[in-house]
Amino acid sequence: MQFCDECGSMMHSEDGEMVCSSCGAKQSKDEERAAEFVTTETQSETELIETEEGANFEGKPTADDVTCEKCGHGKAWYTIKQTGAADEPPTRFFKCQDCGYRWREYN
Structure with a gap:
């Protein structure tokens, strides 16, 4: 991530240079640190947290x-995602192992 020297905001890549949002x-671009950057284009599928309607929860933690x-079943697959500020607890997204119902839990 690269930040603007003028105002401190996060910058994005545009036409080969960094532009302040x-x-x-x-x-x-800060080429010295560019190797440390990770974008969603280079992440593997195992690094992504899927919480949308068609997400495959099977194989995730139980x-x-x-x-x-x-349905009252007592087991569900879940994923965890930070949906709020960094100082707030993460949200757990569940999928019932019996009926497939989905819900979320805020801690």
Whole structure:
């Protein structure tokens, strides 16, 4: 990630240079740190957290301390995603192993 020297906002890549999302200032890419950057284009499927409707939860960790609101089954697959600020607890997304019902839990 590269930040603007003018205002401190996060920059994005555009036409081979970095452009500030807030003030529009342009800088050359920080090539020295470019190897450390990770984008969704280079991440493997195992690194991504899928929480949308068609996500495959099977094979993910299992929670046996939950109860499905729809069928009452006591086991569900789950994934964890940071949906709020970094100082807030993450959200757990569940899929019932019996009926497939999906829900989320905020800690």
